[in-house]
Amino acid sequence: MTTNHPTAAILIIGNEILSGRTQDTNVKFIAERLDKAGIKLLEVRVIPDDESAIVETVNTLRAHYTYVFTTGGIGATHDDITAACLAKAFGVPLEINEETFTILQNHYKESFNASRQRMALMPRGSELLKNQICTATGFKIENVYCLAGMPTVMQNSFTLLLPSLKTGAPFVSNTVKCDLREGDIAQALTDIQNAYVSVEIGSYPFYRTPPDIGTSFVMHGADPVAVTNATNAVIAMVEQFGGTYTVDWFCKK
Amino acid sequence: MTTNHPTAAILIIGNEILSGRTQDTNVKFIAERLDKAGIKLLEVRVIPDDESAIVETVNTLRAHYTYVFTTGGIGATHDDITAACLAKAFGVPLEINEETFTILQNHYKESFNASRQRMALMPRGSELLKNQICTATGFKIENVYCLAGMPTVMQNSFTLLLPSLKTGAPFVSNTVKCDLREGDIAQALTDIQNAYVSVEIGSYPFYRTPPDIGTSFVMHGADPVAVTNATNAVIAMVEQFGGTYTVDWFCKK
Known part of the structure; x- marks a missing residue:
């Protein structure tokens, strides 16, 4: 935390x-x-x-x-x-x-x-x-x-x-939305989480009308460089598992 | 309660x-x-x-x-x-x-x-x-x-x-939506609340685009007769203060 x-x-x-x-x-x-x-x-x-x-x-x-x-x-x-x-x-x-x-x-x-x-x-x-x-x-x-x-x-x-109010370093977050199931990438995602301890990585599966089934990964933290690096690692993981994805970058909002 | x-x-x-x-x-x-x-x-x-x-x-x-x-x-x-x-x-x-x-x-x-x-x-x-x-x-x-x-x-x-699950007597609620301001009827509403202690009467003002300004009163409880009687008392109050209103009755849902 x-x-x-x-x-x-x-x-x-x-x-x-x-x-x-x-x-x-x-x-x-x-x-x-x-x-x-x-x-x-x-x-x-x-x-x-x-x-x-x-x-x-x-x-x-x-x-x-x-x-x-x-x-x-x-x-x-x-x-x-x-x-x-x-x-x-x-x-x-x-x-x-x-x-x-x-x-x-x-x-x-x-x-x-x-x-x-x-x-x-x-x-x-x-x-x-x-x-x-x-x-x-x-x-x-x-x-x-x-x-x-x-x-x-x-x-x-x-x-x-x-x-x-007294404030702190702003939190930022990136979201990678992909068509992979979280159970397939869970171990790889754990490895990324362990490599970026200052970033909270959340995994949110979604089951809507097929084919709108997949997982969103949210990288959230107060260190924008670490959040960006963790996001790039997640993107590389999704590519490695053959997934397609979109990214919502905090810096493009 | x-x-x-x-x-x-x-x-x-x-x-x-x-x-x-x-x-x-x-x-x-x-x-x-x-x-x-x-x-x-x-x-x-x-x-x-x-x-x-x-x-x-x-x-x-x-x-x-x-x-x-x-x-x-x-x-x-x-x-x-x-x-x-x-x-x-x-x-x-x-x-x-x-x-x-x-x-x-x-x-x-x-x-x-x-x-x-x-x-x-x-x-x-x-x-x-x-x-x-x-x-x-x-x-x-x-x-x-x-x-x-x-x-x-x-x-x-x-x-x-x-x-x-173990259940209880169902809660029901009626809503009276009117064009009165809650500050005008607060004392009259308190009197109704005191007369119907088994009913929770909530007052929710709304300020949207004029003339969509007014108050919703919600009568909520597990005794449908008391909820209905409290609702009728609120309607009579709104009429007495010259308000116009709509009612959302639980029994008509």
């Missing part, structure tokens, strides 16, 4: 994912960008909108990783409990964030009712995380970033906060 | 999800079917192809939930370490499963090389989980079901194993 990279976890707070109603897309969006920023995403968890689950999981994750990104539960309704849970997790009061209160008041004017005022409640010590889509009140406390669940809003907030 | 329902966790073993390369779809597939079977999915985790992470997470999850479903890491290559990790987690030897060995041998014949023979290695006490797509060697040990990462194969295996 890599060293000297900041690490991260994503915590999806959402009954709608656990019931199967909603296809999550927030993980992929955040994961791709962390990877390019050289921040190693090491864990994702999806948990219910449940106080004890949120408090316990946040405290576990924030102790283990450089950054924790949560999505969901920051609106105006009864099921939006992220801010209250984070206050509990950090052992600080939940209180009105004045900056947020003013922004919401100016936006909602006469519609700034008690439910919307609740959206200005944040754990003491939080900073508002803005977005350019709506008035959703994401916030950051220490190394935990609490974002909206709605993808458009989450994406905008995350894009705005990303430059403030 | 619900009572008397079997519980479950999903464990996605996959560097390709954590690097952002791959959009996971296995969670939604399994989650939807567990929900209909009355099995309460309470947690999802995504972790790397890393022995200590797998062993530790499997042991945590299997102690907490009725069922654990893992996906990924059961092929023929060096990155396929699920079986070895499960043996370690359960403290049992990793050994040839004779049934699996015979199936693989009959399928691959003269191509049944050392790498493919490795696919017949399972923790002692495992049962093979079959699928109708390919020879991928999913297995079950106690309450842990280890499935392929490839969606087509995972889906087929899961569909075949589902009837063997």
Whole structure:
């Protein structure tokens, strides 16, 4: 595995994912960008909108990783409990964030009712995380970033906060897609993996409508020269086994 | 939350999800079917192809939930370490499963090389989980079901194993989609939630291209009468606030 990279976890707070109603897309969006920023995403968890689950999981994750990104539960309704849970997790009061209160008041004017005022409640010590889509009140406390669940809003907030994070050498990856079966090349691939220990080599077979059957090899790492050399070794292996292939090179994107 | 329902966790073993390369779809597939079977999915985790992470997470999850479903890491290559990790987690030897060995041998014949023979290695006490797509060697040990990462194969295996699980009263859900903003109805919605404690009421605002802005309310629970009554209360609330709406009723699917 890599060293000297900041690490991260994503915590999806959402009954709608656990019931199967909603296809999550927030993980992929955040994961791709962390990877390019050289921040190693090491864990994702999806948990219910449940106080004890949120408090316990946040405290576990924030102790283990450089950054924790949560999505969901920051609106105006009864099921939006992220801010209250984070206050509990950090052992600080939940209180009105004045900056947020003013922004919401100016936006909602006469519609700034008690439910919307609740959206200005944040754990003491939080900073508002803005977005350019709506008035959703994401916030950051220490190394935990609490974002909206709605993808458009989450994406905008995350894009705005990303430059403030400590980053590492960017991860890059090449993909070699070929028509060989992984069981035929497994030993040769192991030899390549052993020769390039700084590169994670993944083997992903696919069985679609014949003849669309084969394997994709993904070479991923923070050393672009090693990733390129490992990719060339995999290409040579595919040629040696008589396979045909296409390559998706990171440097041509 | 619900009572008397079997519980479950999903464990996605996959560097390709954590690097952002791959959009996971296995969670939604399994989650939807567990929900209909009355099995309460309470947690999802995504972790790397890393022995200590797998062993530790499997042991945590299997102690907490009725069922654990893992996906990924059961092929023929060096990155396929699920079986070895499960043996370690359960403290049992990793050994040839004779049934699996015979199936693989009959399928691959003269191509049944050392790498493919490795696919017949399972923790002692495992049962093979079959699928109708390919020879991928999913297995079950106690309450842990280890499935392929490839969606087509995972889906087929899961569909075949589902009837063997202990189930509960099926969960159902109705969705009311309307053009109201959640901040306007939050208090009224809280009152409905308090009146129907057996129903989880979720509020999901959406901000798409105007005028496609509003909120979806999801009423979810194992008591279809309570879910229906809560839905009717939400509809009455939307009408009272002058909203227009559509309803997706579970009973009309």
